[in-house]
Amino acid sequence: MPLSFDLFWSFRSPYSYLATPRLRQLAETWDVTINVRPVYPIAVRIPGFFKTVNPQWPPYLLTDTARIAEFENMPYAWPSPDPIVMDIKTGEVPADQPYIHRLTRLGVAAAQAGHGMAFLYEVSRIIFGGTKGWNEGTHLADAVARAGFDLADLDKKIEADPTAYEKIIEENEAAQKTAGHWGVPLMVFEGEPFFGQDRIDLLVWRMKQKGLAKRA
Template identity: 50%
Template sequence: MTLKADLYFSFRSPYSYLSVGRYRAMAEEYDVDIDLRPVYPLAIRQPDFFERNHPNWLGYTLRDMLRVAQFHRIPFGAPRPDPIIQNVMTREIASGQPYIRRVTRMGQAAARRGKGLAFAAEAGRMIWGGQENWHEGDHLANALRTAGLDPDEIEAEVAEHPDVLDIEIGDNQASLEAAGHWGVPTLVFEGEPFFGQDRIEMVRWRMEQKGLTKR
């Protein structure tokens, strides 16, 4: 029996990126369908989030994400540009956010077609894997194509129906909170949330209890 799970994911979250390739590998090896549920990052949902954190939070997070990438041998680098437009000095979040809105809407359009996990992994590698100017040229189109999607079709949907996609993204955010968490990456399996890139082995353990088998 094929198991089902939902992965709540942000394209601005380094830990989402550090988890998505491993979740994709799990879905390819085991009889489980993991549906991507893109959400906007906390910088959009809660613009004052970073101002409320402990002063040590940023330094520790930077150190930790680098060692996680090294440990798992995942290509990793600071996004160029950051998916979020933000004043580095004041931490103020700009009102207009074309990069994160475009790629998140693409993620939702991909999820509609059952290709969300694949696109998130490919686009995540562009954003966090060192691709400069990932938002320009054919970079995202290539990520869509590699994920098995038609770039022209997705781009048209994002351009013509942004409000519809945003409603669905908002529904994802509401579902994440209803499941018992607010952050990403969070995988929800049979109503149980597993938050963080360090919960993947525990997710598999729980799924094995429910009859997880290899494909």
């Protein structure tokens, strides 16, 4: 049987976006299954997080993610609109969030259908790839279609039982915490956590020790 690992991933994380093409390539090259497990961004998972964060971190994050994108030759811009509505100056995150719940539930639905990586790749590309108003017009529907889904069908499935999808997200977040890290992207292989887009090569190295083989 092929090896597998869990991928904890957020639709508001630029590092998750930057890791996604390499993770997709990993799954195409190696005989491994990626269990896509979407979680809510830290702004939602940890109330008040951005009120206490070191003020030097956000500027560094913007600098770091921009140069990684340049290095990887990937389109990149901070999302417009931001998947998380918040007051940047105060760090206040209101309870009413118009985007992130739908996006995360859609990611769960795609993962359940067995095409989670394709969904993450296509949708994150319009969110972080410079598409202004990614939530308007047909941008999202077109991205979802490229991943092999019909957006209206996914929305209808989720609306029939939103609580079930929230339960899965809660289970994903609990498993992420149990794995030993709070951040994304987080890859967990046989209980061992690998945090960050710069740990993919280390993950492959570890899986090779366990018999990882290339796809035929």
